[in-house]
Amino acid sequence: MLFFSFCMSLWLLKKGKWILWILLAILVGISRIWIGVHYPLEVIVGALIGIISAIIIHFTLSKLTLRERNYRLLEKLE
Secondary structure, three states, rough: HHHHHHHHHHHHHHHHHHHHHHHHHHHHHHHHHHHOOOOOHHHHHEEEEEEEHHHHHHHHHHHHHHHHHHEEEEEHHO
């Protein structure tokens, strides 16, 4: 879950190399299944939670920073 959220966050910030981040996250998930640390369903659910949380945080922070910029602009105009 942590690695998928990390890779998804980097993908959202730097969209040029998205295939690299997705492949890296998938390979880590497969390696965790391969060595017997996790079951496949655990990796899939962890990936979904990580991806969804990264998307929610990314869009929430982008709205907050946009709102903060607008407040600063309004203060300068007054």
